[in-house]
Amino acid sequence: MWLRKIIYSLNLDLRKLILCLAAFSVFSLFIASLLVSYYVQKKELIQNALSVHLAYAQKIANETNSHFSIMQHELAYSADLLGQNFNNAQLRQAEVERLKYQSNYFNSVLISDSTGRFLSYAPVQLKLNTNAVNHTIGVKSSLQKKAAFISSPYYSIKNNLIIFISQPIFDQQHRYLGFIAASIYLKQDNILNQMLASKYGYKKNYMYVMDSSRRIIFHPNEKRIGETVKNNTGLDAMTRNKQGSIRLINSLGIDNLAGFARVPSTNWIVVSQQPTHELLDQANKIIYKILFGMSLFYIVIFLIIWRVAYLISNPLSDLAKMASDLSHPEIDEKIKQVEPWFVEVLKFKISLLLSSQYFKQTITELNYHVNTDPLTGLYNRRGMDLFIDDLVKTNTEFAVIFIDIDHFKKINDTFGHDKGDLVLKELAAYIKSNFRSDDVCCRIGGEEFVVLAPIFDLDFSYSLAENLRKSLENHQIDLVGTITVSIGIAYWPLSSKNVETVFKIADQNLYRAKNEGRNCIRI
Numbered sequence: 001m002w003l004r005k006i007i008y009s010l011n012l013d014l015r016k017l018i019l020c021l022a023a024f025s026v027f028s029l030f031i032a033s034l035l036v037s038y039y040v041q042k043k044e045l046i047q048n049a050l051s052v053h054l055a056y057a058q059k060i061a062n063e064t065n066s067h068f069s070i071m072q073h074e075l076a077y078s079a080d081l082l083g084q085n086f087n088n089a090q091l092r093q094a095e096v097e098r099l100k101y102q103s104n105y106f107n108s109v110l111i112s113d114s115t116g117r118f119l120s121y122a123p124v125q126l127k128l129n130t131n132a133v134n135h136t137i138g139v140k141s142s143l144q145k146k147a148a149f150i151s152s153p154y155y156s157i158k159n160n161l162i163i164f165i166s167q168p169i170f171d172q173q174h175r176y177l178g179f180i181a182a183s184i185y186l187k188q189d190n191i192l193n194q195m196l197a198s199k200y201g202y203k204k205n206y207m208y209v210m211d212s213s214r215r216i217i218f219h220p221n222e223k224r225i226g227e228t229v230k231n232n233t234g235l236d237a238m239t240r241n242k243q244g245s246i247r248l249i250n251s252l253g254i255d256n257l258a259g260f261a262r263v264p265s266t267n268w269i270v271v272s273q274q275p276t277h278e279l280l281d282q283a284n285k286i287i288y289k290i291l292f293g294m295s296l297f298y299i300v301i302f303l304i305i306w307r308v309a310y311l312i313s314n315p316l317s318d319l320a321k322m323a324s325d326l327s328h329p330e331i332d333e334k335i336k337q338v339e340p341w342f343v344e345v346l347k348f349k350i351s352l353l354l355s356s357q358y359f360k361q362t363i364t365e366l367n368y369h370v371n372t373d374p375l376t377g378l379y380n381r382r383g384m385d386l387f388i389d390d391l392v393k394t395n396t397e398f399a400v401i402f403i404d405i406d407h408f409k410k411i412n413d414t415f416g417h418d419k420g421d422l423v424l425k426e427l428a429a430y431i432k433s434n435f436r437s438d439d440v441c442c443r444i445g446g447e448e449f450v451v452l453a454p455i456f457d458l459d460f461s462y463s464l465a466e467n468l469r470k471s472l473e474n475h476q477i478d479l480v481g482t483i484t485v486s487i488g489i490a491y492w493p494l495s496s497k498n499v500e501t502v503f504k505i506a507d508q509n510l511y512r513a514k515n516e517g518r519n520c521i522r523i
Contacts, residue, residue, distance in 0.1 A: 018309035022302065030298050037290050042283045046257060049279050050245035053259030053272040058243060060207065061261035061270040067191065068165075068265045071105050071182065072148055075167035079180050082111065083169050086177045092120035099182060105191045106182035107162075111169075113178040116143055126158065138164025142179045150266050152211045153186055153226060161186045161226045163217070186225050192218050205274040212267045214239070234258055238269050247276065315340060315349075332357075373443040375421060376428035384442040387452055388499055392492075399461035400502050401451040402488040402510040403431065403468070406518040408447035411480060419480055426477050427485070434468045450506075458491065465489060465521050473519070484519035486510055 078095045085091055096109040100122040110121035116133045137154045142164070151164035166181035184190045192209075209218040214229045229235060234248030243261040250256050250273075258273035315338050335353050340346035371383030379387070391398050405411075405427065412420040424447065431441050431449060440452040455461045465487045472485055488510030492502045509522040516522065 018312065019306060022305040022309060026298050026302050026305070030294060033294060034287070034291060037294075038283065038287050041286050041290075042280065045279050045283050045286075046247070046276075049257045049274065050247070050259060053257060053274070054243065054245040054261070055259070057207070057259040057261040057270045057272040060272070061243075061263045061268075064192070064209075064268070064270065065263045065265050067105070068150065068263070070103075071165055072150075072167065072265070074099060074103065074105070075165065075180055075182060076148070079167040079169045082180060083171050083177065086169060086171065089120070093122075095180070096120050096122040099180075105184075106165075107160075107185040107188060107190055108183045109181070110183075111178065111180050112139060112142070114143070114176055116140070119178070128157075136164075138162070138166065138181065138183075142166040142168070142181060146176050146179075152213060153215055153217055156183065160188070186217060187222060204278050205272070207270065207272045209263075209268050209270050212239070212269070217268060234260075238271065248273075373428075376425055376443050378428050378432070378449070379440060379442040381442070381444045384440065384444065384450060384452065387440045391452065391454065392499060396454050397494070398492055399451075399453045399455050399458075400490050400492065400506040401453060401461065401465050402506045403427075403449040403451065403465075404486050404510055404514065405447040406484045406486055406514070411483070415480055423477055423480055423483060426475075427472070427483070430472065430475065431468065434471065435464055439464075455491070458494075461491075462489065462521065462523065469519065469521060486513040486518050487521040488513055489521065489523045 078099060082092060082095060092111050096111060099109040100106055108121065108123065108126060110128070111119045112134070113119055116135065116139050118128050118130050118134065121128050134157065136157055138149075138151045138156075141151060142149050146168045148168070149164070149166045151162075153161055153163055156162045156164075160183075162183040162185055164181055164183055166179045168179050169177045171177055184192060186192070206220045207218075208216055208220070208224075210216050210229055214235060216224050216227050216229060219225050219227075229251060231251045232248060234246045234250075237244060237246050238258075238260045241260075243259075245257075245259040247255070247257055255276040256273040257276055257279060258271055260269055260271045262269055332353065335349060338349055340349050371379055371386065373380045390396075405423065408420065408423070411423055424443070427449065428441070428443060431451065435441060435451055435453065438454055442450045442452070444450050451465075453461050453464065469485055469487060472483055474482065476482060488506045488508065490496075490502045490506035490509060492499060495502050495505045513520045513522040
């Protein structure tokens with residue numbers, strides 16, 4: 001109900017209403033489509049990004065694990081070789097230099113005896129004390145484990161943040177002789193940052209590696225190497241699972257999409273991630289393109305709807321306008337010219353044609369009753385005035401013939417009003433039959449009649465009146481007998497240019513005829 005009131009208050013026609021509804025529908029559909037597209041694109045991009053980062057982290061973790069396997073195999077080969085001739089100083093020095101310079105995996109290589117005293121090392125620039133027993137984390141752990149070992153990051157005696165990789169050396173009797181170890185300097189150029197840094201470089205995407213203690217081993221920002229990761233919402237998931245993908249807030253408070261995977265040989269965690277806003281910016285760019293394409297599409301749709309709305313509403317609008325103008329003489333032809341192209345218009349058109357015909361018929365009947373004397377069927381004073389206006393406007397000369405029944409009161413008193421009405425009807429019929437079809441016969445009250453006779457000469461109108469008078473003298477009316485009439489005539493504009501004056505002159509001539517004996521004509 002309230003919607004109907006609002007629409008009515010806006011004074012909308014059918015075309016505007018259809019266009020408003022179409023615009024609302026198209027706009028709503030456009031917004032809904034845009035929101036759904038954005039939601040789907042955003043969700044799809046995020047899911048794809050998480051999958052890509054997971055796959056990339058897995059790839060890097062596998063490659064890193066392969067490199068560490070190679071490193072351990074190289075150290076194991078040297079350990080076997082040294083176990084056969086451990087006391088050969090030249091062999092020891094040759095092996096550490098070979099490992100240092102052959103593959104470029106290591107920043108430094110050293111050999112320690114079973115007490116922790118360094119026997120050989122490379123490069124020589126380290127200038128290590130070969131007489132002292134070392135108690136660094138790497139040395140102590142290697143001596144204790146007497147097995148292949150990869151340390152967590154720690155600071156060496158030279159204050160370098162390093163990873164310590166060692167292999168035990170046994171002689172042929174499997175007696176423990178010491179170990180051969182290699183170091184990777186995390187804050188200097190090394191195989192890890194050469195390998196990892198060269199893999200990534202797309203926009204703001206980056207990768208970092210941390211150990212099981214959440215300490216950063218590799219990071220594009222070297223200042224963060226050695227830092228312990230804190231305040232990262234994804235840490236629990238990354239330390240609890242071997243691999244996966246997650247949306248997280250990093251330690252800098254930035255929303256990121258990340259994939260992670262473990263390096264089996266070191267239990268390190270490789271993390272590949274990118275800022276979420278960067279991905280959403282891509283989604284926005286896609287949405288802008290979709291927006292442009294959809295806008296063109298919906299503009300075309302709206303134009304089609306606008307044209308269809310015109311085709312629907314135009315015939316209905318035309319018919320509605322015609323419905324308020326049924327009195328127009330050419331309205332039927334206009335209605336017939338409307339082309340109906342759907343059933344409702346055809347029905348409306350047919351109904352309007354029927355209504356127009358009924359309206360005209362009703363108007364004709366009303367005009368007849370309004371302008372006609374109900375007793376005699378002649379025009380009344382109102383109808384007579386209409387014809388006078390037409391005659392004057394067309395400048396047509398005419399005679400005004402006043403006719404009055406002689407002694408009509410006596411007829412009513414003698415025979416009754418019923419017979420008086422019969423006399424009036426008989427006289428009306430006689431007047432119509434006696435005058436021409438173009439002459440306007442009227443009853444203006446009581447027993448008084450007026451004939452408006454267009455004339456071309458005065459004698460002709462007089463002869464018409466005289467024929468009527470003489471004929472009535474011999475005309476018998478049932479139970480009443482014969483009657484006579486007195487007639488007064490005046491002419492427009494001959495008698496006067498003023499119509500009212502002409503009527504007064506005709507009326508005066510009528511009374512003169514009555515005063516001069518009745519049953520006569522006076523001009």
